[in-house]
Amino acid sequence: MEDTVEDPPTSAxxxxxxxxxxxxxxxxxxxxxxxxxxxxxxxLTQQFIPRRKDWIGIFRVGWKTTRExxxxxxxxxxxxxxxxxxxxxxxxxxxxxLPKDDEYYQxxxxxxxxxxxxxxxxxxxxxxxxxxxxxxxxxxxxxxIEQHNSELCKENQELKDSCVSLQKQxxxxxxxxxxKQEELETLKSINKxxxxxxxEQKDGWEAELLQLKEQNQKITSExxxxxxxxxxLQVQLSTQEKEMEKVxxxxxxxxxxxxxxxxxxGQLFLNxxxxxxxxxxLEQTVEELKQKEATAVKKQQELTxxxxxxxxRLSENKIICDALRREKEKLEGENDFLKREISRLMSxxxxxxxxxxxxxxxxxxxxxxxxxxxxxxxxxxxxYEDGCENYPTLAEYIQDFLNHLTEQPGSxxxxxxQFSETLKEWVTTDDTLQELVELIYQQATSIPNFSYxxxxxxxxxxxxxxxxxPSGNFRQLLLQRCHxxxxxxxxxxxGNKETRKQFHAFVLFxxxxxxxxxIRGTNGRVTxxxxxxxxxxxxxxxxxxxxMDDNLICAVKLLKLTGSVLxxxxxxxxxxxMEEIIQRIENVxxxxxxxxxxxxxxxxxxxxxxxxxxxxxxxxxxxEAIPENDPNYSINEPTFYTSDGVPFxxxxxDYQEKY
Numbered sequence: 043m044e045d046t047v048e049d050p051p052t053s054a055x056x057x058x059x060x061x062x063x064x065x066x067x068x069x070x071x072x073x074x075x076x077x078x079x080x081x082x083x084x085x086l087t088q089q090f091i092p093r094r095k096d097w098i099g100i101f102r103v104g105w106k107t108t109r110e111x112x113x114x115x116x117x118x119x120x121x122x123x124x125x126x127x128x129x130x131x132x133x134x135x136x137x138x139x140l141p142k143d144d145e146y147y148q149x150x151x152x153x154x155x156x157x158x159x160x161x162x163x164x165x166x167x168x169x170x171x172x173x174x175x176x177x178x179x180x181x182x183x184x185x186x187i188e189q190h191n192s193e194l195c196k197e198n199q200e201l202k203d204s205c206v207s208l209q210k211q212x213x214x215x216x217x218x219x220x221x222k223q224e225e226l227e228t229l230k231s232i233n234k235x236x237x238x239x240x241x242e243q244k245d246g247w248e249a250e251l252l253q254l255k256e257q258n259q260k261i262t263s264e265x266x267x268x269x270x271x272x273x274x275l276q277v278q279l280s281t282q283e284k285e286m287e288k289v290x291x292x293x294x295x296x297x298x299x300x301x302x303x304x305x306x307x308g309q310l311f312l313n314x315x316x317x318x319x320x321x322x323x324l325e326q327t328v329e330e331l332k333q334k335e336a337t338a339v340k341k342q343q344e345l346t347x348x349x350x351x352x353x354x355r356l357s358e359n360k361i362i363c364d365a366l367r368r369e370k371e372k373l374e375g376e377n378d379f380l381k382r383e384i385s386r387l388m389s390x391x392x393x394x395x396x397x398x399x400x401x402x403x404x405x406x407x408x409x410x411x412x413x414x415x416x417x418x419x420x421x422x423x424x425x426y427e428d429g430c431e432n433y434p435t436l437a438e439y440i441q442d443f444l445n446h447l448t449e450q451p452g453s454x455x456x457x458x459x460q461f462s463e464t465l466k467e468w469v470t471t472d473d474t475l476q477e478l479v480e481l482i483y484q485q486a487t488s489i490p491n492f493s494y495x496x497x498x499x500x501x502x503x504x505x506x507x508x509x510x511x512p513s514g515n516f517r518q519l520l521l522q523r524c525h526x527x528x529x530x531x532x533x534x535x536x537g538n539k540e541t542r543k544q545f546h547a548f549v550l551f552x553x554x555x556x557x558x559x560x561i562r563g564t565n566g567r568v569t570x571x572x573x574x575x576x577x578x579x580x581x582x583x584x585x586x587x588x589x590m591d592d593n594l595i596c597a598v599k600l601l602k603l604t605g606s607v608l609x610x611x612x613x614x615x616x617x618x619x620m621e622e623i624i625q626r627i628e629n630v631x632x633x634x635x636x637x638x639x640x641x642x643x644x645x646x647x648x649x650x651x652x653x654x655x656x657x658x659x660x661x662x663x664x665x666e667a668i669p670e671n672d673p674n675y676s677i678n679e680p681t682f683y684t685s686d687g688v689p690f691x692x693x694x695x696d697y698q699e700k701y
Contacts, residue, residue, distance in 0.1 A: 093153060504517035536588050556571065
């Protein structure tokens with residue numbers, strides 16, 4: 043057999059399912075001579091249509107499935123497959139591939155599905171001269187051969203009967219096939235009608251499908267709208283949750299403030315109790331004074347009697363007065379010496395002594411023989427001989443001192459104690475205390491470079507001015523005055539340019555007040571006012587909620603001033619408020635309509651905070667911060683002021699023109 047590229051298609055189909063009558067083998071010999079090619083002749087019936095993968099195999103008699111072939115050859119398709127005429131076909135098996143034994147074999151036609159469509163009669167492969175050989179056998183062998191022949195004859199008869207039966211079956215099958223063909227024609231007619239009906243139904247279904255698609259598109263559009271609405275509601279819900287968290291946080295802060303106020307209320311109640319006890323003591327003192335007054339009336343007569351003696355002593359007092367006058371002239375000489383020393387020191391410091399706004403009248407301006415004395419002493423320390431017309435009022439005295447501190451902030455340490463002692467004599471009522479608070483507040487918020495000095499002055503007064511009228515002490519009245527401005531923070535941040543400028547001055551003063559105002563507890567521990575800490579946070583929120591250029595500049599100044607202290611205080615309480623403020627700054631840089639310079643300023647502030655607010659940790663006591671070893675050297679420089687009194691440092695050089 044010729045070389046084949048692939049094995050033929052086979053199957054495990056048994057003989058009962060094969061159709062042997064569709065292909066008929068012709069001229070099949072009883073035996074074929076070994077060593078020669080074998081040609082197989084076959085005819086295809088009209089009921090069978092050959093295909094490309096059909097093949098003819100040689101099977102040993104007794105095979106069960108098509109997989110038991112000995113050898114095979116591919117069939118050659120007829121030139122006209124659709125022709126109804128039967129034409130004999132043939133295939134040739136090469137001698138090399140044929141069996142070498144003398145068993146019985148038969149040809150079988152197998153289609154490409156592995157189903158047998160025809161089978162030949164059995165044949166053998168044996169030599170041609172085998173019948174001429176004289177075979178000498180015994181009687182027993184002859185009988186055995188005859189018995190075998192009779193069995194073969196019997197088997198042959200059975201095969202013939204089977205062939206007749208198959209032919210009859212074939213005719214029945216053809217009749218049945220004819221009947222099936224008629225049924226097929228009927229079914230085709232019915233199928234055509236059904237196809238027509240299906241087409242009509244399909245057209246109806248397509249119309250319904252089109253309607254359903256349109257409905258589906260409408261529903262899809264509505265679903266998309268609903269999804270957008272759901273997304274909007276989710277965003278609103280998220281915003282409301284954040285606002286709720288802020289409200290809860292605010293409530294917690296207010297609860298802490300309430301607890302703090304309760305403590306202060308308790309302290310005030312104790313003070314009130316002490317004042318009531320003091321009042322009772324005063325009432326007892328008044329009673330004693332009344333009794334003493336009665337006693338004094340009695341003694342008046344005695345004093346009248348003593349008046350004569352006093353007249354005599356008057357002459358003695360005149361002598362003493364002359365001595366005191368000489369002592370006064372001596373003191374004035376010393377005062378002149380001190381004035382010259384002060385003038386020399388002022389010249390050394392580069393200042394003009396005559397430009398000082400506050401001087402006691404000289405001898406030519408006031409009473410005879412008077413020389414310039416101490417600038418800020420008791421306004422009533424002059425002689426009664428000068429009269430009362432030259433005495434300054436409390437407001438004038440305080441305002442002069444504030445102006446003096448504005449021009450010469452270095453004199454605070456040397457003159458504040460005497461100023462405080464003088465105020466203790468003057469500020470004795472609720473009205474005078476409120477007037478003092480208002481004057482300091484106006485000076486600190488109207489003159490930018492006085493906010494720091496004003497905060498220091500407020501801290502000193504809160505500890506040394508002991509008057510405590512019913513409306514509150516100095517610190518309480520100061521906080522009440524600041525709270526008045528704090529209440530209108532949102533309107534001020536949105537106001538006109540002048541309103542915002544005043545609001546910015548208040549914000550920076552409150553920052554200085556938070557840094558400098560000290561509260562001493564009962565255990566001696568010094569702390570800062572928590573109420574100011576909360577107020578500064580809300581003021582920052584108001585500034586960032588209205589991201590105009592001047593508002594953002596004010597917020598940057600406030601954070602440069604107080605950022606490190608605020609963050610340390612929040613960290614001690616476990617809060618992350620500074621992270622929220624930095625996040626707001628980044629949002630402003632991304633979203634706000636501010637100028638490029640302002641955005642650059644905000645980014646520099648974020649960098650400053652990332653470097654721990656420019657705080658340098660010295661690792662060696664002998665190493666000094668210089669530009670070469672300290673990247674934040676400019677942060678450690680002193681603060682200077684413009685001609686308008688606006689503070690700026692080396693870090694603000696890019697924005698000096700704006701100031």
